[in-house]
Amino acid sequence: MSKQQLVVLGQSDATRENGETGQTDACCPGLLTAPLDEDQAAELAKVFKALGDPVRLRLLSMIASRAGGEVCVCDLTPAFDLSQPTISHHLKLLRQAGLIDCERRGTWVYYWLLPEMTDRLAGILTRPSVDATS
């Protein structure tokens, strides 16, 4: 790659490229297809930040791997050397990020995955099909 090619880098250039390869879904700014604007980046960063913790990742994987199901918080806490309030705090951050939802029933709170968000993340991290137009 010559240095001259690099000079044309810019938002407009990337937008043009994106136009050529087809628009991304309105829901999903393409992280890999065009530069994110500040609002998109701020919104996405919140979700990735929620995933940027080992306990939260383990909680999410425990919840998500209950295919189509849900998990009682009482079944999550024994897997960790952490208090239930701490676990609940991590779950709250996952919920605020739109990755899970929950419902209280009697004593316990039940959690389930919101696959729309993980689908969305998977989508924006997936490379566009290489069409070699450039």
Added chain:
Amino acid sequence: MSKQQLVVLGQSDATRENGETGQTDACCPGLLTAPLDEDQAAELAKVFKALGDPVRLRLLSMIASRAGGEVCVCDLTPAFDLSQPTISHHLKLLRQAGLIDCERRGTWVYYWLLPEMTDRLAGILTRPSVDATS
């Protein structure tokens, strides 16, 4: 979903489910298919943490959207109201997370995407095909 189903939650159950649906690649623990162990979660959390910042997300998208290409740091900094050392620090965190790599040539450093890592993240965030065995 009955509460009784929830009682069987556990690593062994999830492992069995995973066995039925076919193993995930050795490279990629399935975030959505089985509970992550502590080491997997710690490793993955580092990468998501690197993505959990709007500036880093914008930098990554600027680098990644240069389809197959690379970007001079001198073309990245003008997009931000941040000093070049700050930009370089964010780029270093993305590099430490295995998301990008770089090379110095003369005055400038050039960055490019390591698509193996974004592919891996996309993979672990992708739902397994629903086989409705449970």
